[in-house]
Amino acid sequence: SLDQCRIVDLPKISDPRGNLTFIEGGGRHIPFDINRVYYLYDVPGGAERGAHGHKELQQLIVALSGSFDVLLNDGRNKKKFHMNLPYLGLYVSPMMWRDITNFSSGAVCMVLASELYDENDYYRDYEKFVAQVRGK
Numbered sequence: 001s002l003d004q005c006r007i008v009d010l011p012k013i014s015d016p017r018g019n020l021t022f023i024e025g026g027g028r029h030i031p032f033d034i035n036r037v038y039y040l041y042d043v044p045g046g047a048e049r050g051a052h053g054h055k056e057l058q059q060l061i062v063a064l065s066g067s068f069d070v071l072l073n074d075g076r077n078k079k080k081f082h083m084n085l086p087y088l089g090l091y092v093s094p095m096m097w098r099d100i101t102n103f104s105s106g107a108v109c110m111v112l113a114s115e116l117y118d119e120n121d122y123y124r125d126y127e128k129f130v131a132q133v134r135g136k
């Protein structure tokens, strides 16, 4: 549910030579094991990504570079997160519709995912997603 979705403070090793952040699975920094990593980049101004929900998939979304907004919607309530720091991750629980918008130029959106890619795990129709959530 929306209450489970939260900003995760990742370790940051500050160094005059440049900072370092790491993310470990096994329940240490995120509550799932990482089975897949993907990233969005070269996103043209005004483009919108996401616009779908997942049945089982859990994710951690990180703005590796630049910024964007993530709008989460559990079918009842919505919450908007502005992502612009590479040491903060947004944990997205299952059954969450997400829209990703307002990409800055040069933004890189990295996503850690709990499962391999599976189109059968997607809700791509918002009305169907809401109907499922509301038990219709």
Ligand code: TYD
Residues within 6 Å of the ligand: 036, 038, 040, 048, 049, 050, 051, 052, 117
């Ligand atoms: P999609 O998940 O709709 O993109 P986003 O949510 O980032 O806007 O995926 C876009 C296309 O890429 C779709 O045809 C499926 C494919 N795809 C893969 O093959 N593997 C993956 O891990 C992901 C995330 C997408």
